[in-house]
Amino acid sequence: MAAPVNRLREIWAAGRPAANAWLSLPGLLNAEVVVKGGWDSVTVDLQHGMAEPVEMLRMLAPIHAAGAVPMVRVPWNDPAAVMRALDAGALGVICPMIETGEEAAAFVANCLYPPKGKRSWGPLRANLMWGPGYSDAANDIVVPWAMVETSKAMANLDAILATPGLGGIYIGPSDLSISHGFKPGLDRQEPEMLERIETILATATAKGLPVGIQCATPDYARGMAERGMRLLTIGNDAGFLQAGATAAVQAFRT
Amino acid sequence: MAAPVNRLREIWAAGRPAANAWLSLPGLLNAEVVVKGGWDSVTVDLQHGMAEPVEMLRMLAPIHAAGAVPMVRVPWNDPAAVMRALDAGALGVICPMIETGEEAAAFVANCLYPPKGKRSWGPLRANLMWGPGYSDAANDIVVPWAMVETSKAMANLDAILATPGLGGIYIGPSDLSISHGFKPGLDRQEPEMLERIETILATATAKGLPVGIQCATPDYARGMAERGMRLLTIGNDAGFLQAGATAAVQAFRT
Amino acid sequence: MAAPVNRLREIWAAGRPAANAWLSLPGLLNAEVVVKGGWDSVTVDLQHGMAEPVEMLRMLAPIHAAGAVPMVRVPWNDPAAVMRALDAGALGVICPMIETGEEAAAFVANCLYPPKGKRSWGPLRANLMWGPGYSDAANDIVVPWAMVETSKAMANLDAILATPGLGGIYIGPSDLSISHGFKPGLDRQEPEMLERIETILATATAKGLPVGIQCATPDYARGMAERGMRLLTIGNDAGFLQAGATAAVQAFRT
Amino acid sequence: MAAPVNRLREIWAAGRPAANAWLSLPGLLNAEVVVKGGWDSVTVDLQHGMAEPVEMLRMLAPIHAAGAVPMVRVPWNDPAAVMRALDAGALGVICPMIETGEEAAAFVANCLYPPKGKRSWGPLRANLMWGPGYSDAANDIVVPWAMVETSKAMANLDAILATPGLGGIYIGPSDLSISHGFKPGLDRQEPEMLERIETILATATAKGLPVGIQCATPDYARGMAERGMRLLTIGNDAGFLQAGATAAVQAFRT
Amino acid sequence: MAAPVNRLREIWAAGRPAANAWLSLPGLLNAEVVVKGGWDSVTVDLQHGMAEPVEMLRMLAPIHAAGAVPMVRVPWNDPAAVMRALDAGALGVICPMIETGEEAAAFVANCLYPPKGKRSWGPLRANLMWGPGYSDAANDIVVPWAMVETSKAMANLDAILATPGLGGIYIGPSDLSISHGFKPGLDRQEPEMLERIETILATATAKGLPVGIQCATPDYARGMAERGMRLLTIGNDAGFLQAGATAAVQAFRT
Amino acid sequence: MAAPVNRLREIWAAGRPAANAWLSLPGLLNAEVVVKGGWDSVTVDLQHGMAEPVEMLRMLAPIHAAGAVPMVRVPWNDPAAVMRALDAGALGVICPMIETGEEAAAFVANCLYPPKGKRSWGPLRANLMWGPGYSDAANDIVVPWAMVETSKAMANLDAILATPGLGGIYIGPSDLSISHGFKPGLDRQEPEMLERIETILATATAKGLPVGIQCATPDYARGMAERGMRLLTIGNDAGFLQAGATAAVQAFRT
Ligand SMILES: [Mg+2]
Ligand SMILES: [Mg+2]
Ligand SMILES: [Mg+2]
Ligand SMILES: [Mg+2]
Ligand SMILES: [Mg+2]
Ligand SMILES: [Mg+2]
Structure with missing residues (x-):
């Protein structure tokens, strides 16, 4: 049996951006439909x-x-939450609100087994999902994503990016906006916000790290992919459901 | 506190058709979003x-x-399932695959308290939801919908419609189609199927019963409402979710 | 290890009536508190x-x-529901709406293993709960309770009581009342209702069958026990919770 | 995309018996481990x-x-239960306690779409699992298994086997035993029981129907496969768990 | 649509104390009954x-x-727990074991969006519950309650109360008691404990902050309301259930 | 009613080692079977x-x-997780990845009520499980187990063992191994690893603390018990299930 791989890395190696779906609602069936x-x-x-x-x-x-x-996006930079997502079989963990190099280092350490990190051993479900090769491959196929989404994080961007083992940077436009005095929301068009996004993208890309971003629309996501973003989240299940349900009843009543 | 009412009856009294959402996926949050x-x-x-x-x-x-x-659409014409939906607070129960007058009578009896029916007493949750007036009002506000969706049901249409206490007829186009040798699917356009739908609509309407139908698109639903249908189901949550999720990723990749 | 027993039978043998709690709300913790x-x-x-x-x-x-x-009170006289409650470890099954001797016989057959009945073999959880002696003892310790709660059931009382293997009769005062043209409710005081309750009690007791009844208050339950009832349900969890919560806030506001 | 197939039929076509695992305990993880x-x-x-x-x-x-x-083994010969298992994606349904040709016919009708049966249309989850080809293939890949496990069923064996569309016969040795006055249990060795099992096997095989049986041990299962059984259930999750847990602590204490 | 409000603030503005129910048991139905x-x-x-x-x-x-x-009372002063309760729609968060000004500041920061705090953006469910006005109103309608329930907290009371954005102080009498060498329990009558409670009440009230307290009985709660407490918890669901269940069976047996 | 006790302490007092089962899979029924x-x-x-x-x-x-x-083994050294396990009725809490005396002290403080620790009051479920005597006995019957499973922990072993109130040391061989450059796995045979295990055992035993260890096989566990280990975990539910399921199908196919 071949060693497991993280297919995102193959996609990037082929020069393509990855389309990432976002699940905001609980439900096995929702996941089955969206995927x-x-x-x-x-x-x-x-x-x-x-x-x-x-x-x-x-x-x-x-x-x-x-x-x-x-x-999985974990609720916080917490060892239990990070290791649980990995034990359950996630190959990527997105950690919100990373603001310093220390926080990034703690997060990455929780994603990787010694000697690279401090992840505790016990991947029962990950083994079931990825096969017995998971144990040896884990440190290579798990991608720790640090979210950069505050002004403090931007001030510490170099320190964050210097974290050994970090797998990528994920941009949260709503938090990044309110942290800089704007209203929350995705698909920012303000020059100041675009510049910040560009800064993160350019700096991380220069370090060889893929960058991802939460988008509301396919158009914005495509634009970001053209700029060099490698992980494009486009909408989410709640939005698809609400848009479809609202459009249907409105079209009927018109 | 005013007695509870079934707002669908008020809508119909005002001459309007009702738009009915359909939930095929489990999930409290899905329901909260769709509604x-x-x-x-x-x-x-x-x-x-x-x-x-x-x-x-x-x-x-x-x-x-x-x-x-x-x-609630119950899984089958079964007293436990029907009474459970009502005890939980549903004001309408749609029963699939009613094919004879006897089946319709058994279904309606399970929806109504004596002396009109045989519903067993114990509306704990319905009381919490609708208030203490529920007990006296239940027989007036609960609407039992018999699905007519097979050739056998069409042959027994008069007997089904003659059932005292029946609240409405709900048409299942997929089962009605495969029962008549067509492929399954909604929004039928075949003259033979449209004729059958028209027969059910006209016959039930003549008896003063509202008729509903499962539709895939707002256009078809509006057409059916113009013909006189009073309960128009338009799409469903799984469809909205799948359509939105598929469209997003395809638009991104184009 | 001693063979398992149904302690209710020991209580009755000692001449005492049994106090039965009623759980209307889901919840492991609710059960732990009430018991x-x-x-x-x-x-x-x-x-x-x-x-x-x-x-x-x-x-x-x-x-x-x-x-x-x-x-367990099962939702209906249904083999799957009855056998499931027994497989899960219940030693008593209360079946609602038994109206004829045939229905009673079908219910009892589902409670007992051959040759006495038609219960299907597979008591995995009952074995875990009651030990390996469960298999041999099951037919002796399981008590099938037929609810008599309609005018039709009263008309067929003798046939119901003649069912071999029947373990007891349980009276549902609300359904019995609405079946006879009264409002629903427990702790009936109307002479006509008391007479019906007395008839059931006397007839079943004469056959050697214990009789139970759903009561709202301890006083009424005690009165019924003094008349000879052997299983007295007193209130339920939802009532205890609602009464306590309402009294607390009202006493505070007074 | 190729049409979905039922791999059991491919195994049988290759002349091999199939090994069937049995899940008695709830749990996604249990299923993931056992499979x-x-x-x-x-x-x-x-x-x-x-x-x-x-x-x-x-x-x-x-x-x-x-x-x-x-x-899926359904709890009873009930249309809602059978159709639910199929809608959820099961390709085989084992129905307990089939005792007559009429019961077999009703069961099979609930498994097959018209015109072969009366299954109601709506395979949302089966479509997700098996792909869009499911709709056309369903009647070919769904296998309805009737359990023959009582003396009455044996008396009606020919009528049961004559049911058009029936996919196989599944033997329940415990119920078959208690129905004939033996103690419950699997892996029967009594000549009378072996003769009955042989009768079912030979008669069904002569009709071209595969036969399955519940076994406790691999040895017994292999013997039954050599006799011609095509679906061999061997042990179950609860048994594996209990045996392993008991052996471990006993070996430690010895 | 009007902006959402926190009705507790309206009650206090009207000079009335608020009665707060406490849910210790899981269960949707329990909540529906108690409320x-x-x-x-x-x-x-x-x-x-x-x-x-x-x-x-x-x-x-x-x-x-x-x-x-x-x-919601969160399990601990943890950003994930606090933000999760708020995202789910809670308008008040009670945080146990706040002992220093730093801890209070961290807690409050997790409750409020920038620039007042560090709450991360994403109120999907709160938006569903409170409407689109939630986003702008959140910082005004969310009330962060710091529990003062240890001797260390009392020593740091001024620092805790000086936290900008703090919404109220909630007293936990059991922990406060064991922290001072008393047995645990509510409705304290010891002069030393009453003095501590009075100190918290007076100090916080002087700062314009509402004070709440966990009470066992309506009488004690009323007395505390008369002293100036603004949020009075009276009993809890487990207590109501246990008291009612115990009283019923005891009254029956007497 | 007698005060509750921790039976492990009685077993040790009798000079016997304790056999501990390990549950890695969710499921009430799994627990019922294994125990x-x-x-x-x-x-x-x-x-x-x-x-x-x-x-x-x-x-x-x-x-x-x-x-x-x-x-319960908690996910991390976190007050909420530790107190929750205790409130739910656990008499032992195993905390992973304790590496310093400070961490051990924080963990133990969360297990014990004041004045010995900082556990917050509210043992609703523990009271239901252990009776009203739980409150007074809790600090005596709760056993906090610190896991020693890294090189850093070994360097700080004396400080960890000096923690007042610590109940025992639990060894995690997999993490201990990868922390020292070995592959993960239980039942270590390498002299270096055996020496480390011996060091922990001897040092803790000298302080009067029981030592436990995770084992894969009864043989290894017995050997460790003979060396003086007092809590021997032997295998786990997932392993029993997987071994049994795999052996059965392989034996059938051979
Ligand atoms: Mg964010
Ligand atoms: Mg249909
Ligand atoms: Mg009743
Ligand atoms: Mg069977
Ligand atoms: Mg407290
Ligand atoms: Mg470990």
Whole structure:
């Protein structure tokens, strides 16, 4: 049996950006429906999404079965949360609100086994999902994503990016905006915000790290991919559901 | 406190057709998102939908809280399933595969308290939801919908429609189609199928019963409303989610 | 290891009536709290109570652990529901709406293993709960309770009582009342209703069958015990909770 | 995309018997662990097993993902239960306690779409699992297994086997034994029981129907496979767990 | 649509104390029953109560639907727990064991969006519950309650009270008692304990902050309200249930 | 009613080692099955096991009911997690990755009520499980186990062992191995690893603290017991299940 790989890395090696689905609602069936869209990866959001770990476990299985890379955004930079997502089989962990090099280092250490990090041993479910080769491959296929989404993080960007083992940078436009005095929201068009996004992208790319960003629309995501972003989250399940449900009843009543 | 009413009856009295949302996926949050679209009623589908009764209980509450009429499609013409949906607070029960007058009578009896029917007493949750007036009002506000969706049912249409206490007829186009040798699917355009739909609509309307139908698109639903249908189901949560998720990733990749 | 017994039968043999708690709300913790009151048996109500079988399984364990006899009211006279409650470890099954001798016979057959009945073999959880002696003892310790709660049932009372293997009769005063043109409710005082209750009690007792009844208050239950009732349900968890919560806030505001 | 197939039929066409795992305990993880053993099919038992439909839905996914054929034993010969298992993606349904040709016919009708049967349309989850080809293939890949496990069933064996569309016969040795006055248990060695098993096997095989049987040990299962049985259930999850846990502590204490 | 408000602030503005219900047991239905008592607010206790976040989500909906202010006691002063309660729709968060000004500041920062705090953006469920006006109003309607319940906290009372954005002080009499060498328990009568409670009340009130306290009985709560307490928790669901269940069986047996 | 005791302490007082079962899979039924093996204690693993706290609550009850000591391994050295396990009724808490005396002190403080520690008051479920005597006995019957499983922990072993109130040391061989440059795995045979294990055992035993260790096989566990280990974990549920399921199908196919 071949060693497991993280298909996102293969996609990037082929020069393509990855399309990432975002799950904000709990539900095995929701995950099964969304993943059929043909995404490269699917992220279960345990921070602002309403699924709890008990549901994450169920949702990661169909993501994996459909051939997408299962990822998790953890609620916070917390060893238990990070290791739990990994033990459950996630190959990517997105950690919100990383603001310093120290925080980035602590996060990455929780993602990697010694001697690279401090992840504790016990990948029962990851072994079931990825096979017995998981143990040896884990440090190579797990991608720790640090979210850069505050002014403090931007001030510490170099320190964050210098963290050995860091797998990528993920931009949260809403938090980044309110941290700089703007209203929350995605798909920012303000020159100041675009400049900040560009700064993160350019700096991380220069270090060889892929950059991802949360987008509301395919157009904005495509634009960001053209600029060099490698992980493009486009919309989310709650948005798809609400838009479809609202459009249907409105079209009927018109 | 005013006696509870079934708002669908008020809508029909005002000469308007009702827009009914259809929930095929389990999940409290899914229900909370969909109901925000502005539907007149929302139906939790326990037959082909993947929610179980334990989840139905959770899903009916936000439907009610948002001001839509909570309804349930039961898995079968079974007293336990029908009474459970009603005890949980549903004001409408849609029963699949009613094929004879006897089956219709058994279904209606399970929806209504004596002396009109044989519903067993114990509306703990319905009382919590609708208030102490529920007990006296129940027989007036509960609407039993018999699905007519087979050739046998069409042959027995008069007997089904003659059932005292029946609240409405709900048409299942997929089952009606395969029962007549067509492929399954909604929004039928075949003259033979349209004629059957028209027959059910005309016959039931003549008896003073509202008729509903499962539709895939707002256009078809509007056409059916113009013909006189009073309950128009338009799409469903799984469809909205799948369409949105697929469109997003495809638009990104184009 | 001694063979398992149904402690209710020991209580009755000692000439005492049994106090039965009634669980209408789902929740392992609710069961753990209520059973501490010191009940002889506790019944999980799957008919009008809001627990589903998946929760029944959890609730029976603490009832048993606390030394009370675990019982279940099934939603309907259905083989799957009856056998499931027994497989899960219930020693008593209360079946609603038994109206004929045939229905009673079908119910009892589902409670007992051949040659006495038609219960299908597979008591995995009952074995865990009651030990390896369960298999041989099951037919002796399982008590099938037929509810007599309609005018039709009263007309067929003799046939119901003649059912071999029947374990007891349980009276549902609300359904019995609305079946006879009265308002629903427990603790009936109308002479006509008391006479019907007395008829059931006397007839069943003459056959050697214990009789139980759903009561709202301890006083009424004691009165019924003095008349000869052997299983007295007194209030339920939802009532205790609602009464306590309402009294507390009202006393504070006074 | 190729049309979905039922891999059991391919195994039988290759002249091999199929090894079927049996899940008696609820739990997505249990299913994920057991299926790794390399089974041809895995059956979630909703009759005597302690999983409920809400858990069946979760358990079928990893069975399918691991390449085993997902099957369900329904609690009873009930249209809602049978159709629910199929809608959830099961390719085999084992129905307990089939005793007559009429019961067999009703069961099979609930498994097959018109014109062959009366299955109602709506395979949302089966479509997600098996792809869009499921709709056309369903009647060919779904295998309805009638359990023959009582003396009455044996008396009606010819009528049961004459049911058009029936997919196989599954023998329940415990119920078959108690129905004939023996103690319950698997791996029967009594000549009378072996003769009955042989009768079922020979008669069904002569009709071209595969026969399966519940076994406790690999040895007995292999013997039955050599006699011609095509579906061999060997042990179950609860047994593996209990045996392992007991052996470990006993070996430690010795 | 009007901007959402925190009704507790309206009650206080009207000079009235608020009655707060306390939910220690998991269960949507428990919440639905208790809230009917007429409470001003209802708190789901995730610290010593047995509900987990997955159940909190379900329980907040009926509290809100019934018109009471939904609140949560988080298990600890942890950003993930605090933000999760708020994202789920709670308008009040009670944080246990605040002992220093730094801890209070960290807690409050997690409750408020920038520039006042560091709450991360993503109120999907709060938006569903409170409407689109939630985003602008959040910092005004969310009330962070710091629990003062140790001797260390009392020593740092001024620093805690000086925290900008703090919404109120909540007293935990049991922890406060054991921290000072007394037995645990509510409704303290010891002069030393009453003096401590009075100190907290007076100091916080002087700063314009409402004070709340956990009480066992309506009488004690009323007395505390008369002293100036603004949030009075009276009993809890487990207590109501246990008291009612115990009283019923005892009254029957007397 | 007698004060509750921790039976592990009685076993040790009798000079016997304790056999501890390990639950890595969620499931009430799994716990019920495993505990029947006759273990002295059963540990629900919330770190690398796949159960979440919502399931831990259910699993502790049958462990206690069967007479084994219920224990929990928490996911991390976190006050909320530690106190939650104790409130739910665990008498032992195993904390992973304790590396310093400060960490040990923080952990122990979270396990013990003042004045010995800082555990917050509110043992609702522990009271239900252990009776009203729990409150007074808690500090005596709760055993806090610090895991020593890294090179840093070994360097700080004396400081860890000096922690007042510490109840025992639990060795995690896999983490201890990878921390020292070995492959992960249990039942270590390398002289360097055996020496480290011996060092921990001897040092802790000299302080009067019982030592436990995670083992894969009964043989290794017996050897460790003979060296003086007092808590021997032998295998786990996932391993028993996987071994049994794999052996069965392989034996059949051979
Ligand atoms: Mg963010
Ligand atoms: Mg249909
Ligand atoms: Mg009744
Ligand atoms: Mg059988
Ligand atoms: Mg406290
Ligand atoms: Mg470890």
